[in-house]
Amino acid sequence: MNAALKISMPAEAAAAPKAYKLLIDGKHVDARDGRVLERRSPGHGFTVSHYAQAGEAEVEAAMQAAHKAFETGPWPRMKAAERAAILLKAADLIEARLEGIARLDALESGKPIAQARGEIGGAVDIWRYAASLARTLHGESYANLGDTMLGVVLREPIGVVSIITPWNFPFLIVSQKLPFALAAGCTAVVKPSEMTSASTFVLGDILIEAGLPAGVVNILAGLGSDVGAPMVSHPLVEMVSFTGSTRVGKMTMASVSNSLKKVSMELGGKNGQIVFPDADLAAAADAAVFGGFFNAGECCNAGSRLIVHEAIADDFLAAVKALAAKVTVGDPLDDLTKVGAMISSDHLAKVTDYVTAAASDGVSIYSGGAQLPSNAGHYLDPTILRNVTENMAVAREEVFGPVLSVLTFETIEKALHIANNTPYGLSAGVWSASIDTCMSVARGVRSGTVWVNTFMEGYPELPFGGYKQSGLGRELGKRAVEDYTEEKTIQFHRGQRTGWWVG
Numbered sequence: 001m002n003a004a005l006k007i008s009m010p011a012e013a014a015a016a017p018k019a020y021k022l023l024i025d026g027k028h029v030d031a032r033d034g035r036v037l038e039r040r041s042p043g044h045g046f047t048v049s050h051y052a053q054a055g056e057a058e059v060e061a062a063m064q065a066a067h068k069a070f071e072t073g074p075w076p077r078m079k080a081a082e083r084a085a086i087l088l089k090a091a092d093l094i095e096a097r098l099e100g101i102a103r104l105d106a107l108e109s110g111k112p113i114a115q116a117r118g119e120i121g122g123a124v125d126i127w128r129y130a131a132s133l134a135r136t137l138h139g140e141s142y143a144n145l146g147d148t149m150l151g152v153v154l155r156e157p158i159g160v161v162s163i164i165t166p167w168n169f170p171f172l173i174v175s176q177k178l179p180f181a182l183a184a185g186c187t188a189v190v191k192p193s194e195m196t197s198a199s200t201f202v203l204g205d206i207l208i209e210a211g212l213p214a215g216v217v218n219i220l221a222g223l224g225s226d227v228g229a230p231m232v233s234h235p236l237v238e239m240v241s242f243t244g245s246t247r248v249g250k251m252t253m254a255s256v257s258n259s260l261k262k263v264s265m266e267l268g269g270k271n272g273q274i275v276f277p278d279a280d281l282a283a284a285a286d287a288a289v290f291g292g293f294f295n296a297g298e299c300c301n302a303g304s305r306l307i308v309h310e311a312i313a314d315d316f317l318a319a320v321k322a323l324a325a326k327v328t329v330g331d332p333l334d335d336l337t338k339v340g341a342m343i344s345s346d347h348l349a350k351v352t353d354y355v356t357a358a359a360s361d362g363v364s365i366y367s368g369g370a371q372l373p374s375n376a377g378h379y380l381d382p383t384i385l386r387n388v389t390e391n392m393a394v395a396r397e398e399v400f401g402p403v404l405s406v407l408t409f410e411t412i413e414k415a416l417h418i419a420n421n422t423p424y425g426l427s428a429g430v431w432s433a434s435i436d437t438c439m440s441v442a443r444g445v446r447s448g449t450v451w452v453n454t455f456m457e458g459y460p461e462l463p464f465g466g467y468k469q470s471g472l473g474r475e476l477g478k479r480a481v482e483d484y485t486e487e488k489t490i491q492f493h494r495g496q497r498t499g500w501w502v503g
Contacts, residue, residue, distance in 0.1 A: 005374035007331045012107065013046040020051045020197065022058055022221065023204040025065035026214025032057050037194055037221055042110040043332040043341035045376035049108060049198045051221035059189070059230045062218035066160045066187040067236045069215030076157050076185035080135045087131035087179055089210040095124045097206070101199050105170050106332045108196040110341030110377065111295055113333050122458070123175035126476070129460035130179035133481040137184065150492040155485040157185030158262065159238035162231040165200070166244045167193035167343055168298045173266075174200055176464070176475045177241045178217065184484035189218045189237075191228055195343060197221040224248065232256060239264070239484065243300075246398075246423075246469045264473035264483055266465060268398040269426030272305035272419045273455060274409075274441055277312045279431035280453065285319040287429065287455040292404035293327055293382045294456065296339050297351075300470075301427050301449075301456055304399060307418050310408045317386065317406060321367045324382050329372060339402060342378040351401030355383055358394045358405075363387050366406070390421050398424065412437065416444040425467025429455045448474070 012018075017038070021028035035053035040046065054062075070076055075083070094101065102116035111119075142151035161181045165173045170192055181188050192200035204219045220227050232240050232255045239262040242252050246267040256263055273291055275284045291303025308316055332340035342348040348371060355369050368383035382402040388395050394405045409415040419428055419441075427449040430441040442450040448466040451457060458464070463477030473483055 003373075005330050005372055005377075005379055007044060007374055007376040008333070009044060009046070009376070010107070010333055012048060013044060017047045017050045018198065020049060020201040020221065022052045022054055022062075023201065023217070023219040024058065024062045025068075025218065026208065029058075031055060037197075039108055039195060039197070041107045041377070042343055043377040044107070051194070051197050051201070054220040054222035054227050056226065056230055058220055058222070059227055059234065062189045062220055063160065063231075063234050063236045065215040065218055066189050069213060070157070070159055070187040073187075073213055073215060075182075075187060075213050075216045078185070080137065083183060083185065084131040084134040086211045087127055087134060087182060090179075090206055090212075091124050091127035091131065093206045093209055094120065094127060094203070097202070098124070101171055101202055103333070104198045104202065105196065106340070108198055109167060109170060110332050110343060112337040112340045114335050114337070115295065119169060119172040123172050126175045126460045127179045130183045130481065133180070133478060134183035136478075137481050137485070145491075148494045150494070152490045152492065154488045154490065155184075155482065156488055158484050158486050159186060160236050161186045161188045161239045161241060161484060162234070162237045163188050163190045164228050164231065164240070164242045164244065165190070165192050167196040168295060168300075170196035171199040171203065173243050174203065177243075178203075180475075180480040181241070181484045182212075182216070183481045186239075186484050187216045189220065189231055191220050191222065191231055194221060194223055229255065232261075233259070235259065237261060241265075243267075249469075249471070264475070265471040266300065266475060267426075267469060267471040268424055269300045269302070269466065269470050270305060270396060270398055270422040270424045271301060271303050271427045271429070271447070272307045272407075273303045273429035273431065274307045274415045274419060275309060275312070275316060276430075276432040276434070276437055277309050278433040278437075280433070281312065281316055281319065283453070284431040285316060285323055287431070288320050288404065289323045289327060289382075291429065291455045292384075293324070293339050293402045296342055296380070297382075297402040298343060298347075298400050300398075302400075303429060303455055304403065304405060305395060305418075306404055306406045307415055308406060308408050309415075310410050313406075313408050317366065317384070320404075321384060324367050324384060327382055329379055329381065339382060340379075342380055342401065345378050347400070348378045348380060351380060351399055351403060354394055354397075354399045354401070355385070355403060358385055358388070358392060361392060363392070363394065368402070390418050396422050412440060416441065419445050419447075423469040426470035427451070427456075427466070
């Protein structure tokens with residue numbers, strides 16, 4: 001039996017919960033019916049936040065504000081340099097408030113505070129990168145159409161964008177979407193998860209302070225059925241940018257089918273790291289633990305499958321198990337914690353059900369597997385499963401917890417078959433000293449990102465997204481801002497028109 005975790009209560013536990021109002025048309029407002037959502041810290045058990053709970057009336061008000069700001073406001077008509085300056089100011093303000101934002105995300109999501117700081121720092125970098133793209137977004141001209149014709153292709157902002165974000169990376173994921181929409185000149189209605197809304201409301205305050213005109217960004221807290229669904233189907237919305245589960249992504253696609261809105265989605269993943277005998281096995285073992293247990297496995301990019309060559313499986317997994325035993329699980333506000341709390345008791349139960357079902361199917365629980373007792377919060381011991389076969393649920397479905405499923409192979413063809421035998425295609429990793437092996441795997445896996453002799457690195461300059469049921473479109477990279485635009489072709493004729501159709 002594991003010793004009970006001792007979770008220290010922070011100063012916030014003795015204070016009144018922080019109250020957040022909705023942001024609509026530049027004003028902080030309560031819900032018209034007075035409803036409020038409560039968020040309890042999954043790591044500490046106390047109520048950390050209250051949010052005004054939006055409904056259909058607030059969605060309508062936010063949409064009208066965003067539509068008005070787009071149709072008649074200054075934002076889409078500003079010089080690119082002016083928009084970029086506001087985005088850069090926002091980045092500076094985020095950086096100045098980094099510690100407070102990180103603490104909010106740690107309290108509301110259960111993630112370790114040190115990790116949260118890294119995420120907010122990464123978000124600052126993304127906002128600055130998006131600002132640079134605002135100034136480099138341009139059209140094209142075609143002077144090769146004959147002496148009397150000039151073709152011009154413009155990129156214009158698409159319009160009002162609905163942005164819906166999940167609970168696992170509250171500030172980081174909104175920062176992978178919103179600054180690029182703003183750089184393009186769009187306006188937006190943003191719905192963060194009802195479990196982790198606080199840092200997005202802080203972002204709204206930052207944008208106001210940075211000089212963003214009223215109505216350009218509107219932020220609503222609420223349930224998916226009350227807020228998310230009408231945000232997707234609303235007739236004033238031209239584009240939906242969604243990150244979340246594949247199940248909800250499919251519902252979103254069905255909702256927009258009648259209106260044919262543009263949709264960008266980053267959905268689930270069942271990502272594998274493939275380890276060959278000639279790899280740097282110490283580095284690969286560390287990456288296996290990192291990939292499987294980072295953010296308590298509540299990560300679309302988690303390396304939740306470890307695909308190991310049979311010749312090294314026993315020794316390599318012993319090294320992975322030894323490293324996993326050193327992972328510090330506990331208080332999200334402790335700087336030494338590597339794995340914090342699960343997002344909720346319901347989600348913890350779902351993840352442990354996967355482990356229990358796998359054990360019933362003959363899988364060996366090689367390490368971990370149990371809920372960790374604690375005086376507060378929801379914690380799971382990082383888990384390694386052996387004897388997993390590729391058609392089991394823990395090999396094909398997104399568990400979304402600190403559960404690492406181990407599969408083995410003998411040939412590169414078998415490794416690729418295992419890696420691709422999933423409905424998802426978000427990312428993959430390969431570990432080998434052979435450039436031929438690495439290239440073969442990188443070309444052979446069906447995924448949007450492949451890491452070679454590293455895992456889960458991220459840069460604003462590189463596009464991110466998946467194949468198959470892992471999503472549609474790409475975020476980040478130089479084309480991210482273009483995703484929030486429409487192309488318009490204009491043809492200029494010089495002189496008297498000749499070649500009349502009739503006459």
